Amino acid sequence: MLEYELYVPLHHNDGRPIDPDILKSLKRRLVDQFGGLTHFRQENEGLWRIGEHTFRDRIEIVRVLASDEEEAQRYFARLKEDLTRQLGQQDFLIVSRQVAAI
Secondary structure, three states: EEEEEEEEEEEOOOOOOOOOHHHHHHHHHHHHHHHEEEEEEEEEEEEEEEOEEEEEEEEEEEEEEEEOOHHHHHHHHHHHHHHHHHHHOOOOOEEEEEEEOO
C-alpha cells in the first residue's frame, strides 16, 4: 500500500492566512476518495532556498493510505493542479512512499 503525505500551507505567499474552509473541503474530498485520512494539526515549518533568498512556510500535514497506486497517482495529479491554483502556490508538495500495515 502507498502512503501519501500532503504538505498544506497555512498562508498564501503574500502572508494572508489560507481560508480554513479550503482545508475542510480538502479533507472531505480525501475521505470521499480514500475512506479516511490522518491530519497532523501541529504546525510545521518548511525552509527552502532559491538563489539568494530563503523562504519560510508554515504547513500542516495530511496523510492518506491507498491500495490502488495507478488510481491514486491520477487522483493526486489532478488534486495537485487544483490546490496549486486554488491556493495561488508555485507548487504543492505531495510525497508518496511504500508502507505496510501490521
